[in-house]
Amino acid sequence: MADLYARLRKEDAAVLLVDHQAGLMSLVRDFHPDEFKNNVLALADLSKYFGLPTILTTSFETGPNGPLFPELIEMFPDAPYIARPGQINAWDNEDFVKAVKATGKKQLIIAGIVTDVCVAFPALSAIKEGFEVFAVVDASGTFNPTVREAAHQRMAAAGVQLMNWFSVACELHRDWRNDIEGLAGVFSRHIPDYRNLITSYSAKK
Amino acid sequence: MADLYARLRKEDAAVLLVDHQAGLMSLVRDFHPDEFKNNVLALADLSKYFGLPTILTTSFETGPNGPLFPELIEMFPDAPYIARPGQINAWDNEDFVKAVKATGKKQLIIAGIVTDVCVAFPALSAIKEGFEVFAVVDASGTFNPTVREAAHQRMAAAGVQLMNWFSVACELHRDWRNDIEGLAGVFSRHIPDYRNLITSYSAKK
Amino acid sequence: MADLYARLRKEDAAVLLVDHQAGLMSLVRDFHPDEFKNNVLALADLSKYFGLPTILTTSFETGPNGPLFPELIEMFPDAPYIARPGQINAWDNEDFVKAVKATGKKQLIIAGIVTDVCVAFPALSAIKEGFEVFAVVDASGTFNPTVREAAHQRMAAAGVQLMNWFSVACELHRDWRNDIEGLAGVFSRHIPDYRNLITSYSAKK
Amino acid sequence: MADLYARLRKEDAAVLLVDHQAGLMSLVRDFHPDEFKNNVLALADLSKYFGLPTILTTSFETGPNGPLFPELIEMFPDAPYIARPGQINAWDNEDFVKAVKATGKKQLIIAGIVTDVCVAFPALSAIKEGFEVFAVVDASGTFNPTVREAAHQRMAAAGVQLMNWFSVACELHRDWRNDIEGLAGVFSRHIPDYRNLITSYSAKK
Amino acid sequence: MADLYARLRKEDAAVLLVDHQAGLMSLVRDFHPDEFKNNVLALADLSKYFGLPTILTTSFETGPNGPLFPELIEMFPDAPYIARPGQINAWDNEDFVKAVKATGKKQLIIAGIVTDVCVAFPALSAIKEGFEVFAVVDASGTFNPTVREAAHQRMAAAGVQLMNWFSVACELHRDWRNDIEGLAGVFSRHIPDYRNLITSYSAKK
């Protein structure tokens, strides 16, 4: 049972951002839009900060699902970008799986729209192939909380670990002394309450 | 653990609609009525779209529980229809089990009213007989969220997979290239947000 | 004070549907999408049933706001349709006001997206010109309940009466004996609980 | 402004129970069914306790709306009972208004299903004729809280006072010394928390 | 895994009602009081209906915790009644365990106040001794939903099955033909929506 604490290690992890597309976003109703947008960008920000290999993929981006969030394209201009021609489960796309395996990482951090499909399907497929999988619950959105919870239970039952972007960042960082400014910057940009603490603190010095 | 990702395959799956009756519907208070009606019809619609064997059953339909939703009867005029004379667990009814086995399918997709009885009981019975069982949480309703969650935990503990109608459709379809128009039609009829995306998209072409 | 009960009369009322557009719909987060779509169509349905003059208007429909819901266009093919070139308050558009005045009605039933702008602005303008105004709160949507309530209070303070589509229908109809089949049809199409009552009732006869 | 505190007086008040019918009850989704049933019976109980003239009325009780709650019929076997042949607003029915006026009371306590129609319409009509009107918000139910609040605002704007069954009972009773046992009995039967206080208190004596 | 569906059998089951006391009730804030009182009485009612051995126990009933609900005493005048002198976990009281074992049943249906202590502790203890344990989540109450869910997860992790009073009744009854009147009576007394169905249905015959 102890083995279930597969701890994230920054040298072993890659990030998969699945179908964060402008059109699909209108299906997400289990988070406030301001909160959700912030969470997705926070995950992208921490991925960049830790220098994790990051893979972008979209489903039918020239149709109603719409293009990927422009911010993600700007942040990861050189990332593998797989515009899937039709496969719903990203793991059914050979290029995507190749890109994942090319990172050489065994820990996969996944987020996407919608949780029950674009996150759950590749997460379950990756578990089956022996990866350690971490679903980021607050950077993934879906129709309503009932659907979200069912997807969480389905993933958890198969061994997927459920985390949030903040705990992912903390587990990767391990020790503030590795770099205070950098991590505080990520938090300040994406947690208004943390930013306020820093603002008040700095004013006192 | 990897075996827990028993993936739905359209050639192996059947759909069981259990006790979606006009009277029982008034017991359902964990979903808004518009949303619930839509979810049930969406599941029926996708079952038809994929050509899955579908079985209808009712409990005491000549009493206060009332008749099956007329839409379901219209959609599946030739489906096995078991009006159970008294068995609460549909699996206790021989005709029902025979009808299930006659489909030759090993994956059962179940929804019904109420979740904790009409879904949970046959789901648990079917698991016991070796079927792979998928409960559709948003096409099943009950008294309140506390009861629903207890039923979900009871089913999950026995190996039932918790899904929603949208993820069922996506897992069965696998690849948009199999048929874009058809699946988009199902989504457009049952997801107003998706319909709006298509409306806006089409207006631009 | 008694004068505040300005009762709807079907010979004196017109319906204004303001900016129910496919794109704007994604801004509506104070109602479940299934529920909201149903409420808008229910208002349109009752308007048609009572033969009320109905006016459609849109804001920038060739841009991101998107086209009007196709169902509304189909239901009211001959209705005045004012695609406003830029005015945010429909009442600032001369053609719209002309169309309203051309109906010769003094009671205006308004719904739209979003409540705080597309409903509140013309409602307040119409009150100022002496119309009796009825805002349909459940066929109008906006960003969140706090914004909705503020808009309701602003309108109520100016004398706008807050109603819902069901009470509008009932106040217009006055007496079931005027036509049972027709009104029951409207309710059956848009209130699943009512439809179930009718289904169970009919099964018994 | 001070005149707005029109205080309930037991010698001046009558109770109108409008359309608490078995079928219509399935439309009520802004209260938990256990709570709502209890609130309606509590209002009936206090009406009986204070000996207030009570009038029962139904809408189309032989159709899908269903019969009046049997408990109400049992509690008020001799009350005026107006089964309206079609009028939606009870005040449009001459027999109902006659029955109201026959009580000789000027303060009307109204509750019913649904709040926005069966309560609001007669409440507004009665205000217009000079009655003091008190709507009992927790013995009246409707589709959802948004509709309820709109109905409350519409009634309040016209001078209807919004109360709950407990405050109605307290305002009528004025002084516990008038009868401790009786009022405590009403509370004990309908407020589990109060009953527990009495149970614990009695065990100590 | 299939063994997890330990199905309730009326010949093998006993009911344990733990600390449903008038004072402790004021700690229960995860259910509306009307709903909770009804659920507890419904469980008692079904226990009586099926003739299950029922055991009552209280904690410090002469102190602030207060006496057992009087209704339970009236319903089970001859049941074993263990007023525990101090043990918090009822299973730590020898008389209680003796009473349980004296029933000769292997399936224990438990409810109580509060869920995380009075239900969870004896449930976990009984599991450890080899009983099949069924916690009735809606006849058990506690401080808030977060505490309730933690208690549910702790119990589920140890193999306790989470049910609600309605599904307990249905699983015990198996087949309506065993006795329609009796079970319908239980439902009619404790599910207002079900009672309304019966009322409407009976009116038609």
Add this chain to the structure above:
Amino acid sequence: MADLYARLRKEDAAVLLVDHQAGLMSLVRDFHPDEFKNNVLALADLSKYFGLPTILTTSFETGPNGPLFPELIEMFPDAPYIARPGQINAWDNEDFVKAVKATGKKQLIIAGIVTDVCVAFPALSAIKEGFEVFAVVDASGTFNPTVREAAHQRMAAAGVQLMNWFSVACELHRDWRNDIEGLAGVFSRHIPDYRNLITSYSAKK
């Protein structure tokens, strides 16, 4: 209209604490108990801090309603304390009204249990006699939010101003320079977030 901003002045105000009794507290379900207890004590604390005349009153304190919160008795040992023998509306008790009038104040700050009775009744009575009345909504509790809102609307319609304990304190204090330590002490004792700000701030100096 401008006259509606009757601003609290510490030389003109008195505080009435109505029926904050240990038993009645179990009826309060529109606030979390920790929050409500804190709010009541905060109002008492500020009343003491500003040296406002404070009047305590109870209803039937020797019966199930139970004694006043002991903290209030300790804080105001010399305050007028009217244990009403039966009057439900405190204003119906001559001693209470005499005590109010003896303060010579024209602004009355009222809180109590339950909002719809113990607050609303004397608030409305006092308005009628020409007092300026301020109901403290968060130090007053009742059965549920629906009842609370109805009581708020009834009071607001009659001219009662709705405030919370924090805004009462701020409006009375006017200027931090009158005494920083004192007011900060009140806030620190009753607003954990404010206390944290002070803790962090002090640590930096």
Add this chain to the structure above:
Amino acid sequence: MADLYARLRKEDAAVLLVDHQAGLMSLVRDFHPDEFKNNVLALADLSKYFGLPTILTTSFETGPNGPLFPELIEMFPDAPYIARPGQINAWDNEDFVKAVKATGKKQLIIAGIVTDVCVAFPALSAIKEGFEVFAVVDASGTFNPTVREAAHQRMAAAGVQLMNWFSVACELHRDWRNDIEGLAGVFSRHIPDYRNLITSYSAKK
């Protein structure tokens, strides 16, 4: 009554941002922090976009309340900035009132932390001096929704108009043709759903 629709005119309006300070922000619990931060910055953004005179003020910014949000200082480097030495109601500070009057505007748009004090007090004071006052409900925050609603009712009773930042922008702009790019930019920066519409729309052109 018609006069209540005092419509915002960009040539007559000024914006007052009251106490949006890093420390006070931790008191705000009626909005999600991401949402609230976005709303405040959106109001600032629109104020700048329309070139409205904007006044900044803080309460005790060198103490625990903390400094103003740095973004506001950056956005309005030349705005009147009144760091109040102690007055809680900004209107009690002569410099603040002078700054307001120096704008020569008669319409005041106010937001701040906390709603019940920093917004309500100056709003009520300004109403008393004859200004037209518009409170921006979603750029103002406080302890909880109950406090917020009480503050809203107190302000509305005195004639303050309740709006949100989006409706303020729309009412000021009047017509999209005045400048499409500019207003769309404000919306795109602060309404993720609107940004998605634009992203999808632009991708199609």
Add this chain to the structure above:
Amino acid sequence: MADLYARLRKEDAAVLLVDHQAGLMSLVRDFHPDEFKNNVLALADLSKYFGLPTILTTSFETGPNGPLFPELIEMFPDAPYIARPGQINAWDNEDFVKAVKATGKKQLIIAGIVTDVCVAFPALSAIKEGFEVFAVVDASGTFNPTVREAAHQRMAAAGVQLMNWFSVACELHRDWRNDIEGLAGVFSRHIPDYRNLITSYSAKK
């Protein structure tokens, strides 16, 4: 499976309070501040009452995270206090682990801010080293309920038992006869409803 009921024993348990710091507290938004503060102090109170070894630790307390709650320092002046220089997971700090092991206890009761990091990380690490771990869910706080639930599921999957402070106290105490006054004191100080029961009970004696 029965082994999962690892029951708390007061001779085997230690308490770890992780990062309950004034600044971090502003990140906690899944509990009301009054409730959360009370829960943390209640856990501290019971730890002291049972004489459990208690370890305090903080993260970066001289920075924006702020100092430990002063109450905790006062309550445990002699407890091991590890101000971690940078390690995010307290278990990565050697002094902390030494302090834990120095207690000689095998059962660890953990609470902290935030649940998903400061509680989950050391809880999972301790499980891995063979400790029995009990997370106190209501004395631990985080950003929102979705994050909390994910953290709970991650911990539960690894064998951490989820409890609340009240059930911890009850499981440690075992029998009221061990000391009535003491435990009742803890409950009276931290459960207002319990305090009210005692107040009413004492008044009767």
